[in-house]
Amino acid sequence: MNVPNELFYAKTHEWARKEGKKVYVGITDHAQHEITDIVHVELPEVGKKFSKSQPCAVVESVKSAFDIYSPVSGTVVEVNEELLSSPEIINQSPYEKGFFFVLEIENENELKELMSAEDYKKSL
Amino acid sequence: MNYIPVNEQDRKEMLDRIGVKSIEELLALQIPESLRAKKLNLPEGLSEQELSALFKNYAGKNKSNLVCFRGAGVYDHFVPSLVDEITGRSEFSTAYTPYQAEASQGTLQAIFEYQSMICELTGLDCANASMYDGATAVAEAVLLAVRTSRKNKIIISSGVNPEYLSVVETYTKNLDVEIIKIKIDEKTGALDKNVLQSMLSDDIGAVVVQSPNFFGVVEDMLSLSETAKNKNALFVTIVNPASLGILKTPCEYNADIAAGEGQVFGNRMHLGGSTFGFLAVKKALEWKIPGRVVGQTVDKNGKRGFVLTLQSREQHIRREKATSNICTNAALNAFAGCVYMACLGSSGIKELAETNISKARYAFNAIKKLEGFEPLFANSLFFNEFVFKTVKNVKKIEKALLKENILGPLNLGAFDKKYKNCLMFAVTEKRTKQEIDKLTDILNRA
Amino acid sequence: MNKLINEIRSNRNTDRVIKCDVPLDIEMDVRYKGQKSTNIPNLSENTLLRHFTNLSRRNYALSTTFYPLGSCTMKYNPVVNEKIAAFEEFSSVHPYQSEETVQGSLEIMYELEKSLCEVSGMDNFTLQPAAGAHGEYAGLLIIAGYFKSIKEKRTKIIVPDSAHGTNPASAALAGFEIISLKSDENGIVSPENLKAVLTKDVACMMMTVPNTLGVFEKNIAEISEILHQNGSLLYYDGANLNAVMGIVKPADIGFDVMHINLHKTFATPHGGGGPGAGPVGVKAFLKDFLPVPVIVKENNKFKISFGDKKKSIGKMKAFFGNFPVLLKACAYIKALGGAGLKEASEQAVLNANYVLSSLKDKVSIPAGSVCMHEFVLSSKGHLGDGVKTLDVAKKLLDYGYYAPTIYFPLIVEEAMMIEPTETESKQVLDEFTDVLLKIIEESVSNPEILHNAPVNTYVSRLNEVEAARKPKLHW
Known part of the structure; x- marks a missing residue:
């Protein structure tokens, strides 16, 4: 299972990657594998604010649907619209092309409350 | 009668295998004695012959097969024999919802063809497999508009069928949705786009308009839609599919959602049910639509086949977050609609609409000439339904018509005092010139 | 053979709509008049009868087969x-x-x-x-x-x-x-x-x-x-x-x-x-x-x-x-009648317990060995390598049975929910049970045939993932 070292992880299987004030959010390789073939996502509205652990997106397979929780608090500044027409990208590239959205983070300390790659691996 | 195929000998062997002496013992193992019911106080069962006679007797208490000039949401159109022949096939009628796609290709392809024809008819991109009826289709359309617009205020025309308005009210009353009614103009029976304009604001999610409306008046959908769109509201339209062979279709005025009653296509009146509701949307809304949806795909060998799809919207997966609670819909009624549309074809659908409007206009013009009858909306366009105000006694008219086996116009005064002495006539293709002339004659003499 | 109705070529339908016996009167303002024509084919009656009758043959229905769809009570529908x-x-x-x-x-x-x-x-x-x-x-x-x-x-x-x-x-x-x-x-x-x-x-x-x-x-x-x-x-x-x-x-x-x-x-x-x-x-x-x-x-x-x-x-x-x-x-x-309704329920309970008693040693029954009108089995641990309940369901189709409800209720892993109803005979139940047990055996001896099932239906296993990813919802 691919768990990149530089990312932060939530218990609910989201990852967060910090780039300046921005945080990219997606789901882990483990999560996409468990969900199996992803057929649809619902993305949040740009401009919408979420607090940490609030449901903000949905990822769906043929026979199931899962909420995605915001790993940190922030405002959505970008969503990955490519996922709407090609949700399989999440299965193919969960950490790169398959990111869900980008948040402008409010409190950087929240990142530290997330798990490291090593801790996440252990939690699986 | 009894439909159990297990005899006493079988029963004994079955009980032996299970290892109990009686069914009673099986029940006693599971249900506390104190909860058991007393004997059902219902009459003894009947043989098939007795059953048929009993229902023939009930049937005789209806006054049926009347020459029908009544509509208001349910219409007396002709149903081709092929519709009964096909929908009566037990391979269709006794199947369940097609959960096992490979063993349900008949139902699935039939629904796919139904969805396709609804898309053809409305010009929209995605239709679901049906709703219970027109009223619930409209209520679901309202909820869909709320979900999509993410705004909870919806403007709905007071010209929408009152049965539909009631159901919308029921469906929204416990939710955070505000229904704002816009009145129709008393002179034209239609909506005024300037009034709509004045009611619109940024927090309105959608505008819901029926055309032809409850009173039969065709609305200026182009202007209304444009007015709604200018304020970023969705435009939801309720249409009579029988009218779409002549009137503008939802896509021609850029509607986002179309809903309506499908009874007019291949379903009998049956006291108003069962019928089917249709619901169609633009592509952008396809993942938000409620209910079953069938999609095309391929099997392992590349052969075309059909499956229930976009299922993660639905209650069996999404539970309380589903787009709707609907499970069982009105599949067989929608299938009747499908066979009906196939029977008519594009040319027949056009002909149907033209014949309806022509006969309705013929009747309208004849009644207009009668003394004591004034059209309520003299200069408005109608399709196959119109209203006259009369100075004559409406109860007497109804009686006189019924005596001649005619189900006359609907007395709108019974619904709303404002429309006292107003009679609403529906004239479908099924009515002959002779029947219309007879109606006119009785109205004249009444 | 596998044509959609819009793929059938024909230029003529059976005259359906009654002749208009009043003057045709269809003029209206262009604001209201539709301009687009619909693309629904014009087909003759015999063409349509054949089309839909052929479709009907691709269905398993209660009138053609045992339909033990748990929770749906697929009992006989009196004609x-x-x-x-x-x-x-x-x-x-x-x-x-x-x-x-x-x-x-x-x-x-x-x-x-x-x-x-x-x-x-x-x-x-x-x-x-x-x-x-x-x-x-x-x-x-x-x-x-x-x-x-x-x-x-x-x-x-x-x-x-x-x-x-x-x-x-x-x-x-x-x-x-x-x-x-x-x-x-x-x-x-x-x-x-x-x-x-x-x-x-x-x-x-x-x-x-x-x-x-x-x-x-x-x-x-x-x-x-x-x-x-x-x-x-x-x-x-x-x-x-x-x-x-x-x-x-x-x-x-x-x-x-x-x-x-x-x-x-x-x-x-x-x-x-x-x-x-x-x-x-x-x-x-x-x-x-x-x-x-x-x-x-x-x-x-x-x-x-x-x-x-x-x-x-x-x-x-x-x-x-x-x-x-x-x-x-x-x-x-x-x-x-009152007595008949009670007998129907009693027989429904008996039929379910009868099927249960024949299966209970071969699969897990999470809720125990007695049931009311239906029961749920779990095939987990009883099937061959990589074989799932879904595969068993699909194989049942090959034997001419509609499949029971699967993966429900959600609280039982690899669930299969069987509801025979009271209107099935002992013989039907015996034969069904034999087939189900045979499939469970086959899942061990020859798992491939379960993975490949169904093969006797009009189409083989359908690609539901692509159907949802690239929805094609009309012709």
């Missing part, structure tokens, strides 16, 4: 009922005809209501809801209306985790929050678990009895007491009523509101997805909240009453309900 429902005296009446001209139809509805009251123990029914989920929704609106009328703010509904998805979905639509209640190790609701989640703002708990595992909720009396002590109500999901007709009356064991799926228990055909009917029954104190109109009997005449408009939840659908479905259910009850 005489179809014939009666098609009487023109019923099919040609308009919903706005006056009462005196539809006495026969009203009487049938009245009779059905009274019969449902007797079977369920409830005091009143509405026949308006068009399906089970629609009935649930109506029932929950009635409960919401009741609490509003006594000025109690109750915002939550408890739903066991074994419940049908429609329960939480209906509750959400009725404006409630959902508390999911975990079943105990026997698959039933335990009073202790209930107490742990019960708060003053719980409006009701929804229960299916017997539940979706086919288990009778033996603590129901205590559960009812706990809820009612709390001022909460108890809702009966009638999906499994076929197990208890004449054996237990829901109203007697503490339920206040219930719906009945007529297309399950009362043998009306499901039509490949509908129409159904979901009458809702209530105890007398909730009568005024029922949807309108209701049918009442006065001086031997049947009347359409709009009741207490202030309290009623309003209309659930247009008009009265799905009349032909109501009629067929009424005819079914009249045919069987």
Whole structure:
């Protein structure tokens, strides 16, 4: 299972990657594998604010649907619209092309409350 | 009668295998004695012959097969024999919802063809497999508009069928949705786009308009839609599919959602049910639509086949977050609609609409000439339904018509005092010139 | 052969629409006139008959095969009922005809209501809801209306985790929050678990009895007491009523509101997805909240009453309900009579236990070795390498059986839910059981044939992933 070292992880299987004030959010390789073939996502509205652990997106397979929780608090500044027409990208590239959205983070300390790659691996 | 195929000998062997002496013992193992019911106080069962006679007797208490000039949401159109022949096939009628796609290709392809024809008819991109009826289709359309617009205020025309308005009210009353009614103009029976304009604001999610409306008046959908769109509201339209062979279709005025009653296509009146509701949307809304949806795909060998799809919207997966609670819909009624549309074809659908409007206009013009009858909306366009105000006694008219086996116009005064002495006539293709002339004659003499 | 209707080439249809015997009069302003023509083919009658008849042959249906679809009660649909429902005296009446001209139809509805009251123990029914989920929704609106009328703010509904998805979905639509209640190790609701989640703002708990595992909720009396002590109500999901007709009356064991799926228990055909009917029954104190109109009997005449408009939840659908479905259910009850209904439930229980007894040593039965009218098995640990319940289901299709419900209830892994119903013979049950056991053996000896199943159906396994990723929803 691919768990990149530089990312932060939530218990609910989201990852967060910090780039300046921005945080990219997606789901882990483990999560996409468990969900199996992803057929649809619902993305949040740009401009919408979420607090940490609030449901903000949905990822769906043929026979199931899962909420995605915001790993940190922030405002959505970008969503990955490519996922709407090609949700399989999440299965193919969960950490790169398959990111869900980008948040402008409010409190950087929240990142530290997330798990490291090593801790996440252990939690699986 | 009894439909159990297990005899006493079988029963004994079955009980032996299970290892109990009686069914009673099986029940006693599971249900506390104190909860058991007393004997059902219902009459003894009947043989098939007795059953048929009993229902023939009930049937005789209806006054049926009347020459029908009544509509208001349910219409007396002709149903081709092929519709009964096909929908009566037990391979269709006794199947369940097609959960096992490979063993349900008949139902699935039939629904796919139904969805396709609804898309053809409305010009929209995605239709679901049906709703219970027109009223619930409209209520679901309202909820869909709320979900999509993410705004909870919806403007709905007071010209929408009152049965539909009631159901919308029921469906929204416990939710955070505000229904704002816009009145129709008393002179034209239609909506005024300037009034709509004045009611619109940024927090309105959608505008819901029926055309032809409850009173039969065709609305200026182009202007209304444009007015709604200018304020970023969705435009939801309720249409009579029988009218779409002549009137503008939802896509021609850029509607986002179309809903309506499908009874007019291949379903009998049956006291108003069962019928089917249709619901169609633009592509952008396809993942938000409620209910079953069938999609095309391929099997392992590349052969075309059909499956229930976009299922993660639905209650069996999404539970309380589903787009709707609907499970069982009105599949067989929608299938009747499908066979009906196939029977008519594009040319027949056009002909149907033209014949309806022509006969309705013929009747309208004849009644207009009668003394004591004034059209309520003299200069408005109608399709196959119109209203006259009369100075004559409406109860007497109804009686006189019924005596001649005619189900006359609907007395709108019974619904709303404002429309006292107003009679609403529906004239479908099924009515002959002779029947219309007879109606006119009785109205004249009444 | 596999043509869609728009792919059939033809330029002529059978003349369908009656000749217009008045002058054609179709002029109208261009603002209203449609410009686009629809692309629905014009086909002759024999072409269409062949097309649709061929489609019908690609269906497994109750009339062609055993259909042990758990929770759906696929019992025999009597043909005489179809014939009666098609009487023109019923099919040609308009919903706005006056009462005196539809006495026969009203009487049938009245009779059905009274019969449902007797079977369920409830005091009143509405026949308006068009399906089970629609009935649930109506029932929950009635409960919401009741609490509003006594000025109690109750915002939550408890739903066991074994419940049908429609329960939480209906509750959400009725404006409630959902508390999911975990079943105990026997698959039933335990009073202790209930107490742990019960708060003053719980409006009701929804229960299916017997539940979706086919288990009778033996603590129901205590559960009812706990809820009612709390001022909460108890809702009966009638999906499994076929197990208890004449054996237990829901109203007697503490339920206040219930719906009945007529297309399950009362043998009306499901039509490949509908129409159904979901009458809702209530105890007398909730009568005024029922949807309108209701049918009442006065001086031997049947009347359409709009009741207490202030309290009623309003209309659930247009008009009265799905009349032909109501009629067929009424005819079914009249045919069987009180004793016949009880025998139907007893036989349904016997048939389910018989199949269970033949399978219990070969698969896991999480809820134990006795059941009511259906049972759930788990194939986990009993199948060959990489073989899933889904594969077993698909292989059953190859043997000519419709598959049982699979992966439901959600609380059983690799679940398969079997409901034989009372209208199947011992021979059918024996043969089905033999085939199922054979498939389980094959899953070990030759797993490939299960992975590849079905091969005898019109299409082989379909690609559902692509269907959802790139939706093609019309021709």
